[in-house]
Amino acid sequence: MDPTSTGKTFSNFVLDMDGVLYRGGAPLPGARELLFALRQHGCGVAFMSNNSAPTRRQYLQKLHRMGIEAREGEIIPSSLIAASYLRRKGGSFRLFVIGEAGLREELALANMSIIETPLQQEGVDYVVVGMDREFSYQKMRTAMRYILGGAGFIGTNPDTSFPEETGLSPGAGALIAGIEKATGVPPIILGKPYPEALKLLLALTGFHRETTVMVGDRLDTDIVMAREAGMFSVLVLTGVTQKEFFNDDILGPDMIVHDLWELMEKFRLTKKDGHGGIHPGKEL
């Protein structure tokens, strides 16, 4: 699609973080400058990550350390989506959690009680599984027994891997898949690209889909969510997706850029236009 022919103006950017703004602890080229330019143009910004491990404060500190301008209220990790989903179900549930500090903190803030091992006789309402770098056979067995005992099974996000400085590492989706295999029970999966993620994004930001750009590095999460939501989708090739992975069967993004510098060029983020929004560049 040639976005210039639509005459669209974009005023909000939803940015994935891992593989878009940074890889591990290192900022990616143009990340700082992109945020500076978006603020200059008065654009709405949301940072949306499927990684449930860090707390919102840790995400904020990481972005600030890299010189990326961000506010805590703009950060939407899958841990917050899980907490919001359970809160909307209307209870203070008993949970068994496989996950790290970010997930535990968000669930506790939503008044959930987190039951620690060993296995409790009375069971739990839900087993919530996110990224956990201390995942173990024992945790898997406890989750399995609670689920077979009737607990709901929630996965924070579907990502089977995520990029680190040293290469790809297993993501929550891989842990969730193992538990699904063991129990035969399909999980409810939150995070991008699922409806719960989009619902929370729109509720927290008030962004209109048709004036919003989603920038991500994964086709199966970032780009699928953008397409299903009717947002303009941009795939950046600095994360898990390389151009040679494409074939004609995959519904692709609206735009592909090699890095954020190219994104800024295409959206002409170097100077303001008269409408407070951004038009994609003519060279598309």
Ligand SMILES: [Mg+2]
């Ligand atoms: Mg990513």
